[in-house]
Amino acid sequence: MISVAIEQSFDSWRSRAREFLQKGISPSEILWSSREACQDELFHMGEASEKRDRSHVRIPKAFFDLAETVACHREEERWALLYSLAWRISRGGERHLLSLETDREIRRAHAMAKDVRRDCHKMRAFVRFRKVGESATGREQFVSWFEPFHHIVERNAGFFRGRFTGMDWSILTPEKCVHWDGKELHFTEGVSKSYAPDDDELEDLWRTYYRNIFNPARLKLNAMRAEMPVKYWKNLPEAPLIRELTNSASYRVNQMVDRTALTPKDRPKSSYLDGLHESNESLTLSQVPGSIAPYTLDEWREMASCCRACPLWESATQTVFGEGNPNAEIMIIGEQPGDQEDLAGRPFVGPAGKLLNDALSAAEIGRGELYITNAVKHFKWKPSKGSVSGRGPKRLHDKANRNEMKACRPWLLGEIAKIQPSTIITLGNTAAQSVIRQDFRIPSERGVVKGPNDVGFGGKIIATVHPSYLLRVRDRKEKEAEMRRFVDELRLAGDFSH
Amino acid sequence: MNLAQKLEILADAAKYDASCASSGAKRRDSSNGKGVGSAGGAGICHSYSPDGRCISLLKILLTNVCIYDCQYCINRRSSDVARARFTAEEAIRLTLDFYKRNYIEGLFLSSGIVRNADFTMEQVVRVARELRETHDFRGYIHLKTIPEASQELIEEAGKYADRISINIELPSEKGLRELAPEKNLRRTQEAMGGIRQRIEGSKEEKKHYAKHHRATPRIYASGQSTQMIVGADASDDSSILKRSDHLYRGYRLRRVYYSAFSPIPASSSVLPAKAPPLVREHRLYQADWLMRFYGFNVGELTPSEGALKGNLDLDLDPKLSWALRNREQFPININRASREELLRIPGIGVRSVDRILKVRRWSAVRLEDLTRLRISLRKCLPFIETIDHNPVRLNLDGDRLKERFLPKPEQLEFDFSASRSSALTGEV
Ligand code: SF4
Ligand code: SF4
Numbered sequence A: 001m002i003s004v005a006i007e008q009s010f011d012s013w014r015s016r017a018r019e020f021l022q023k024g025i026s027p028s029e030i031l032w033s034s035r036e037a038c039q040d041e042l043f044h045m046g047e048a049s050e051k052r053d054r055s056h057v058r059i060p061k062a063f064f065d066l067a068e069t070v071a072c073h074r075e076e077e078r079w080a081l082l083y084s085l086a087w088r089i090s091r092g093g094e095r096h097l098l099s100l101e102t103d104r105e106i107r108r109a110h111a112m113a114k115d116v117r118r119d120c121h122k123m124r125a126f127v128r129f130r131k132v133g134e135s136a137t138g139r140e141q142f143v144s145w146f147e148p149f150h151h152i153v154e155r156n157a158g159f160f161r162g163r164f165t166g167m168d169w170s171i172l173t174p175e176k177c178v179h180w181d182g183k184e185l186h187f188t189e190g191v192s193k194s195y196a197p198d199d200d201e202l203e204d205l206w207r208t209y210y211r212n213i214f215n216p217a218r219l220k221l222n223a224m225r226a227e228m229p230v231k232y233w234k235n236l237p238e239a240p241l242i243r244e245l246t247n248s249a250s251y252r253v254n255q256m257v258d259r260t261a262l263t264p265k266d267r268p269k270s271s272y273l274d275g276l277h278e279s280n281e282s283l284t285l286s287q288v289p290g291s292i293a294p295y296t297l298d299e300w301r302e303m304a305s306c307c308r309a310c311p312l313w314e315s316a317t318q319t320v321f322g323e324g325n326p327n328a329e330i331m332i333i334g335e336q337p338g339d340q341e342d343l344a345g346r347p348f349v350g351p352a353g354k355l356l357n358d359a360l361s362a363a364e365i366g367r368g369e370l371y372i373t374n375a376v377k378h379f380k381w382k383p384s385k386g387s388v389s390g391r392g393p394k395r396l397h398d399k400a401n402r403n404e405m406k407a408c409r410p411w412l413l414g415e416i417a418k419i420q421p422s423t424i425i426t427l428g429n430t431a432a433q434s435v436i437r438q439d440f441r442i443p444s445e446r447g448v449v450k451g452p453n454d455v456g457f458g459g460k461i462i463a464t465v466h467p468s469y470l471l472r473v474r475d476r477k478e479k480e481a482e483m484r485r486f487v488d489e490l491r492l493a494g495d496f497s498h
Numbered sequence B: 001m002n003l004a005q006k007l008e009i010l011a012d013a014a015k016y017d018a019s020c021a022s023s024g025a026k027r028r029d030s031s032n033g034k035g036v037g038s039a040g041g042a043g044i045c046h047s048y049s050p051d052g053r054c055i056s057l058l059k060i061l062l063t064n065v066c067i068y069d070c071q072y073c074i075n076r077r078s079s080d081v082a083r084a085r086f087t088a089e090e091a092i093r094l095t096l097d098f099y100k101r102n103y104i105e106g107l108f109l110s111s112g113i114v115r116n117a118d119f120t121m122e123q124v125v126r127v128a129r130e131l132r133e134t135h136d137f138r139g140y141i142h143l144k145t146i147p148e149a150s151q152e153l154i155e156e157a158g159k160y161a162d163r164i165s166i167n168i169e170l171p172s173e174k175g176l177r178e179l180a181p182e183k184n185l186r187r188t189q190e191a192m193g194g195i196r197q198r199i200e201g202s203k204e205e206k207k208h209y210a211k212h213h214r215a216t217p218r219i220y221a222s223g224q225s226t227q228m229i230v231g232a233d234a235s236d237d238s239s240i241l242k243r244s245d246h247l248y249r250g251y252r253l254r255r256v257y258y259s260a261f262s263p264i265p266a267s268s269s270v271l272p273a274k275a276p277p278l279v280r281e282h283r284l285y286q287a288d289w290l291m292r293f294y295g296f297n298v299g300e301l302t303p304s305e306g307a308l309k310g311n312l313d314l315d316l317d318p319k320l321s322w323a324l325r326n327r328e329q330f331p332i333n334i335n336r337a338s339r340e341e342l343l344r345i346p347g348i349g350v351r352s353v354d355r356i357l358k359v360r361r362w363s364a365v366r367l368e369d370l371t372r373l374r375i376s377l378r379k380c381l382p383f384i385e386t387i388d389h390n391p392v393r394l395n396l397d398g399d400r401l402k403e404r405f406l407p408k409p410e411q412l413e414f415d416f417s418a419s420r421s422s423a424l425t426g427e428v
Helices: A010-023 A061-070 A078-090 A104-126 A153-163 A203-213 A221-227 A230-235 A241-258 A271-281 A297-304 A311-315 A339-344 A351-362 A402-419 A428-435 A467-472 A476-497 B003-012 B088-100 B117-133 B151-160 B173-179 B185-212 B237-251 B278-293 B318-325 B350-360 B367-372 B377-383 B400-405 B409-418
Strands: A002-007 A030-035 A042-044 A129-134 A140-145 A168-172 A176-180 A185-189 A330-334 A370-374 A381-383 A395-397 A423-427 A460-464 B057-061 B106-110 B140-144 B163-165 B223-230 B255-260
Touching: A002 A010, A010 A061, A010 A078, A030 A078, A061 A078, A061 A104, A078 A104, A104 A153, A104 A230, A153 A168, A153 A176, A153 A185, A203 A241, A203 B003, A203 B088, A297 A402, A311 A402, A330 A402, A330 A428, A339 A351, A339 A395, A339 B185, A339 B237, A351 A467, A351 A476, A370 A402, A402 A428, A423 A428, A423 A476, A460 A476, A467 A476, B003 B057, B003 B088, B057 B088, B088 B106, B088 B117, B106 B117, B117 B140, B117 B151, B140 B151, B151 B163, B151 B185, B173 B185, B185 B223, B185 B237, B223 B237, B223 B278, B237 B255, B237 B278, B255 B278, B278 B318, B318 B400, B367 B377, B377 B400
Parallel strands: A002 A030, A140 A168, A330 A370, A330 A423, A423 A460, B057 B106, B106 B140, B140 B163, B163 B223, B223 B255
Antiparallel strands: A002 A042, A129 A140, A168 A176, A176 A185, A381 A395
């Protein structure tokens, strides 16, 4: 049997443990204990059966992370527990032990690590600094008294240094104290509470805050105690208020309820408020006007921003109206806004818009020569599968149905009537069906459209694919070919209009 | 009026805003700066109020003077509360003094609306700017923004703040028209959309920086959140959750806070006299949690028929309630089910699911293993299958199954607040 006393430091346990593991000394042969820093360290009680097995000992890093935390626990059993785990992992053939949270020792280690982490967290939360003065160089100086439950002062020191770099501070505890002077952390032995200051002028203000942020109408003492355990209260300047606040709560609530309610006051003279009310009242338009004739394009756009002629407005952010040169020769009509367009309130700003821009510049058509819009003006989407938080798209494009297309068509007709382009390019099926014919099909009828169309448009119509189709083509060669074809079709429009 | 008196009024005025989080900031500290402050990771609650809410930030209004008339709000123009105003210097001093004593993680600054949105927003932004630029403050800042404020000001707010938020207040346009006549759902959502774009834009920019330089400058807030008031208008739980679903999906909110409409001094004659039960708020948090982390679709959370149509069951947590409505999906085999399926089992949380997945790679899971993972069998037993347990005996189809889970009458009041941190997070 070997008896070994470890001082409170993970490193001293680790070097011991490594030595024992290499010698092949089993956990049952070692008696671990803690010692003060200056005691003798190793006693041999009888002979341990050293196997002198010096084979290489390998332990996963994850174990050391866990062990380093467990080592801060105040329970004496931690050293033996850690050694037993290290033994089982490295020599007992249980390399996957760490993932077996049903194992008794692993559970114990996790529970201890959790205690330590919680204590660290609570120390970060409940340390209260009190100001003691200023240094010769004008740095403010603070001192705090705290009573941790585990050996966490060193573990936590870095946190306080990083947070309070710009001031001098000391945290005093019964076991160990830590000090920061702007350059280095120092550790000294523990002291008693009498060394710490017992007041700070700001504490009254803090208590004022604490008293007033409390809502007496929702007393939830258990929730409070669970997160701020009573054992910490003695060093919290605000804690003495808890009883008073709790006791007066129901009285205060009754007082509130008993007061007669106040009726709303008229609004004061304010052009700002008038503007808000006016805009709130004009936000709905249940039917699209029959013809754009009496309106300007800007008025048309303004009205469209309030449209509720079909249910699509409800789950979208805003109407995405067309934009561009009102005297454009070429009008591009897409299908409907997407996620990005919905946020920006502008057509073709998302990935498909970027691709369209690239294609347009390849076709040597400037955006200034264009008017760009969509057949449907609100973003229609369906939810993605899975949780709403996390990565990836959350609103997936959903095709507008016949009714929605039909409801939205007057806006488009108005745009065409005002812009009077000589060429219309439709992108994708929905746009083509809205402009040309309900049963129009891309790709079979792709290209320059011959014959009549549903909007009575007399100019040229080119029906091509939607740029989002090009985005979906995976194969690089195929993509290039598709892009060339798309650019050629756009160029066709450019030629026509000149 | 001295500082303490102002603090009294302006903290009281801010306390109805439920958001308290100081998490999700970019990791940073003051080690290469000239001031104080650090942030990043989970955030710290420095104290708790007897109302069970955490105190993490100095949550104040710059002023509680307001020209709006939101009926649920103590600061509305029709209210007769005492009014006060902090100067920017006072708000800055308080933040720094509290921070240096480790009372807080940072500042949550909001304001009543004075003159107009831009004027108000400028005052708020100024405090944040000076904290960052003059005092090199690196703690957490959450700014409440006003949807009607100009894009430039919202932009600037996001430059200094870790989180910005706009309160949606009520889930429906109708509710807003009745109770907050100056506010508007569309404008609010448009502003949230703009904020999402900027947050994402700054992430792209950051990647660019990471590629070409080493140090990444602070560019923009890393998240936005909102608050919805529950029980002030007639909206049912399903419309509340649907709005949240839209907000999470459309604007990538970090959090939606639900705040049970609470009686206030100087309450309005337009509001219901009685506050909703706090447990409703708690159930909403739980349902919200199911949407965010358990893969539940918003439509699954509330019953589509029966007496409770459109509302969460106040007696049972929403996952258990869903399971009882969808018994045909059970039992779920602990040893074979996918992660998605395991997440559907009442009483088993995300962390437990991940532990089960790890453990079962090495050995088949038995009931005692679940107990060892500290899973309470009481809730999950009727819904699971392990090698040593098959719930047929527990009669998965019987009507008595629901009764099994109903709280004993006297427990109802306390059960929800006793559930430790879940009261704040909604974890089920
Ligand atoms: S999609 Fe078109 S018709 Fe439907 S609401 Fe929007 S603008 Fe109006
Ligand atoms: S805008 Fe409305 S909610 Fe905000 S302070 Fe004014 S009255 Fe209260």
